[in-house]
Amino acid sequence: MDDTLREDQKLTVRAVLAREGRGFAEEIGLGRTNNPASLFGLLVTAVLVAPRGESSGPARAAHEVTNRWHTPADLAAASAQDVAKELGAAVEGVDRGDGDDSASDTAATLVALASAVSETWGGDLRGLREKAGHDPARERELLTALPGVDDGVVDVYFREVQPLWDEVAPFAGTRALRAAAALGLGESAEDLARYGNRPEKIGRLAGALARIDVEGSHDEVRRTAG
Template sequence: MTADTMTSRLLSGYGRTYARQAGITLRDEPSPLYRLLVLTVLCSIRIGADTAVAAARELSGAGFRTPRAMARSRRQDRVDALGRAHYVRYDESTATALGDGARLVLERWHGDLRRLRDEADGDPDALRGLLQEVPRIGPVGADIFCREVQAVWPWLRPYFDDRACRVARDLGLPHTPGGLGRHVPPEDHARLAAALVRVGLSRDAARELRAA
């Protein structure tokens, strides 16, 4: 199977970004960027991706779509929203992290993550470092945010982290960001990164892709 055929199958079968699954229409605007940050926080612990996505939807449905709304919300309301998504065990600590993170975004970047982007000044490593100042986000979370946000921050492309590249290698694909990026249009880089991660989380997906 050629690399182009494999990447086409990845995009068609698994190429939905996690932001889209969470109901976020990602744009280079404060609210959707903040909602992606919230999703990143939720995905940054050992919990299923579907549960994290459901929790992001619940928080958004509760009206916590901006750092100001999140910071002003009651901690118990955040805990309740997480509980409705069955985001249990970590619900109280995550509710605290979300409140603290919202206040940081307000104080440091005036509620607008485009200011964080500008502070990084075109340096992906600097961006990852800044993201890790947000409570609960570590190196893995920084990669999650960057994989997704490249859809609206073209200067990050192609962003394929070590996790995505390992799956690409196992599928017989180029396993460097540049090598992967050459096989799909730039606007599909985020979708391909998400597809590789999804396949890596599935026991059967890689086998099904090879057999298709």
Template sequence: MGNNQALVRTLLDRHGRTYAEDCGIQLADRPAPLYQLLVLATLLSTRIRAGVAVAAARELFAAGYRTPQTMEAASWQNRVDALGRGHYRRYDERTSTMLGTGARLCLERWRGDLRRLHREANGDLAALRRLLTEFPGIGPTGADIFLREVQAVWSDVRPYTDRRMTSGARRLGLPAAPDALAGLVTGRDFSRLASALVRVSLGEAPAESLVKTAGAR
């Protein structure tokens, strides 16, 4: 356990930023940041580098599209242009359409507030995943991304793990079971650990170097 905790401390020190933090979302259980996280999950769901998805999200938010109201009100071309400034060009037109449709769904069904979606699921994780996947562009992968990050503020979701996290944990020799991983951190730090393990899984955080550094502590 001690070696695992040293490894987790090293991992969090070096790679413990969530993807929400990377694109400037100050995540809280409020309508605007929850919607911004949904946008980010939509962008991260495509076969494109995470850094490009984060850059595209930052451009959308910089253009003022931080709520479902402003996203829907933006023209299709303005959304395409913002995505292009983030170099999200391969999927820009299709994604612009999905973002507009998703914003409309958020407004019409949830009155712009994803806390209503959370309450409707009533603690049922399978129901929560199903409701999330009703948004265009949010499939199982997108739901995983959203839930990995939102567990920082939706404590009933924690500890949430997915195959990316499990893969990263195994590369580091850490336990893959959710409760065992959660025992290595406190509270909201689990979402930071989740993102760091995903980075290991994607090869952005070198497993061997992390293990070596942790062993030298």
């Protein structure tokens, strides 16, 4: 940590990480490596997690999907019905029943996403990165052109992928920065980098803060920090 940080800020960061200190990739055992399967798995996780409040249920659902269909081509060839069954009760509000509209809609989105990644990028998001010239703004533009991907999804994806795509780092996202400001930890990703400047550490802290923002657990963190 930066030596100029106040002691209360250091204690707050420790409390944040103690409460919520694992990223989604780590939590569900998804390897974070710069290969096609891993990068697509991170994107599937972001698509499931971002609109559902950063909870662990959708992350577990992502694990179920990526554990069965390892590549975009695999998932693109799957039936939406099979994908909906794999999503199961892990996604909040999604039931294992075949008639569940939410499960069916989510599954159809994932199959469409996999098809688009396969057809447009040959199943390899590294091609998207190269096409963007390693420019985060352009990467965001190309990602949001994919089915099911909006700016909130890209925020989660960038947060998780920043150890692999160094042009993204430091990255935090709106939810994380809102919690950081409320807890007196700063207002930018650069501020968060003062607490650990390696991209994986920034990602862990940002992910933890995003969950705190969703849960509204700021007071619990303050009490833990003393």
